[in-house]
Amino acid sequence: MLDFNNTEIAFSAKSQSELRNAYLLFNTIKHPWIVRCASVASRVALKIHFPLAWAVKPTLYKQFVGGETLEDCKKSIEHLRRFNVRTTLDYSAEGEQTPEGIQATFEETIRSIDFAKGNDNLAYAVFKPSTITTDELLAKASEKREELTPEETKEFLEFKKRFMAFCQRAHDNDVRLIVDAEDCCFQDALDELTDEAMRKYNKRRAIVFATLQMYRHDRMPYLRRILDDAKEKGYVAGIKFVRGAYMEAERARAAAMGYPDPICKDKPATDANFNEGVRFVMDNLDHFELFMGTHNEESNYLLAKLIDEKGIARNDTRIFFAQLLGMSDNISFNLAHEGYNVTKYVPYARVRDVLPYLIRRAEENTSVAGQTGRELRMLKTELDRRKRAK
Numbered sequence: 001m002l003d004f005n006n007t008e009i010a011f012s013a014k015s016q017s018e019l020r021n022a023y024l025l026f027n028t029i030k031h032p033w034i035v036r037c038a039s040v041a042s043r044v045a046l047k048i049h050f051p052l053a054w055a056v057k058p059t060l061y062k063q064f065v066g067g068e069t070l071e072d073c074k075k076s077i078e079h080l081r082r083f084n085v086r087t088t089l090d091y092s093a094e095g096e097q098t099p100e101g102i103q104a105t106f107e108e109t110i111r112s113i114d115f116a117k118g119n120d121n122l123a124y125a126v127f128k129p130s131t132i133t134t135d136e137l138l139a140k141a142s143e144k145r146e147e148l149t150p151e152e153t154k155e156f157l158e159f160k161k162r163f164m165a166f167c168q169r170a171h172d173n174d175v176r177l178i179v180d181a182e183d184c185c186f187q188d189a190l191d192e193l194t195d196e197a198m199r200k201y202n203k204r205r206a207i208v209f210a211t212l213q214m215y216r217h218d219r220m221p222y223l224r225r226i227l228d229d230a231k232e233k234g235y236v237a238g239i240k241f242v243r244g245a246y247m248e249a250e251r252a253r254a255a256a257m258g259y260p261d262p263i264c265k266d267k268p269a270t271d272a273n274f275n276e277g278v279r280f281v282m283d284n285l286d287h288f289e290l291f292m293g294t295h296n297e298e299s300n301y302l303l304a305k306l307i308d309e310k311g312i313a314r315n316d317t318r319i320f321f322a323q324l325l326g327m328s329d330n331i332s333f334n335l336a337h338e339g340y341n342v343t344k345y346v347p348y349a350r351v352r353d354v355l356p357y358l359i360r361r362a363e364e365n366t367s368v369a370g371q372t373g374r375e376l377r378m379l380k381t382e383l384d385r386r387k388r389a390k
């Protein structure tokens, strides 16, 4: 029976010392002031090129990152697969948006799509659109397309070329490709491109996946439009659901610029919207594939229940549960143990390039109500259980 409190299964992949280190880490980052200090210190260190690897590698990096390169991640990939958990490699370098940085990210993302080809341990490939262009261009192309200068129009077309090159490569390699979602002000342009790519590449099965941030109150109407479009044009829509990671920034931007808040009014409204989306896709599974990225236990129980109630095989490859490496192992490993499809997002990049991602994880584990408390409780329970079992 599926039970996210089963810590023996949850941490079966962790040695005693890994378990102790994880406990120590979560115990440290539960203090907001420590995370705030680390965040400021790391920004300064990055600016002055102060070496940080010695402090970050054995701690945050070890918990949340697969390695520096695709090759480095092989050990983690194989280790996870031993527990029926697949990997989604996420090149998480958040470098400067210079032409050289963009070109390097483009090439690395292509390598990651090639790396996933024919490899059953890898469930999907993924990319963040803002890493292959600039934030300013994405925002203007979404909000004021008609005001793009000829130079900006050219830049946008170059961005579109890179975006579609990923989709084409994924299609040629028969690899599913997720388009991550970021700020709402980028999203109209990204929805447009993702819809176009799904129509082109998802004829036989879902290759391209759109990410819907269900903290946005306009996402259910968008999902319904996707279903109508998929039926009309004859394709399988790939849908990744998340709640959304940029709530504070979205609310602040809306207030500062005087437009309506795009986010649901409160947490229960976001939860209801998220679960409604999951139900909707499950009720129309002939036209969808589903990737559900969440650490919320209730949503994970819900999807598991819907799969069983509908008599769908637990290993039906159209449906995947997903969590981030180093978080919510109680969900991932218990689902995988019960035979559901599970993937971990495994970020990889050099320490200094992945630092912004790591700081976000630390901040999230400080700020998301209950998340660190739950991780700590689970780790402590398992440490105690192992002590008793000796």
Ligand SMILES: Cc1cc2nc3c(=O)[nH]c(=O)nc-3n(C[C@H](O)[C@H](O)[C@H](O)COP(=O)(O)OP(=O)(O)OC[C@H]3O[C@@H](n4cnc5c(N)ncnc54)[C@H](O)[C@@H]3O)c2cc1C
Pocket (backbone or CB within 6 Å): 179, 180, 181, 182, 211, 213, 215, 242, 243, 244, 245, 246, 247, 263, 264, 265, 266, 267, 270, 292, 293, 294, 295, 296, 322, 323, 324, 345, 368, 369
């Ligand atoms: C595999 C994976 C991939 C991800 N990819 C993306 C991505 O591409 N883009 C992205 O934006 N995020 C992404 N995320 C992060 C995700 O959006 C959430 O921020 C994070 O997972 C926490 O939400 P939850 O569903 O796990 O858990 P919960 O703890 O149940 O939910 C927390 C979330 O609820 C929402 N929320 C909290 N308080 C309120 C409030 N007062 N009003 C309204 N809503 C509220 C926020 O979205 C918050 O992040 C990803 C997460 C995972 C696990």
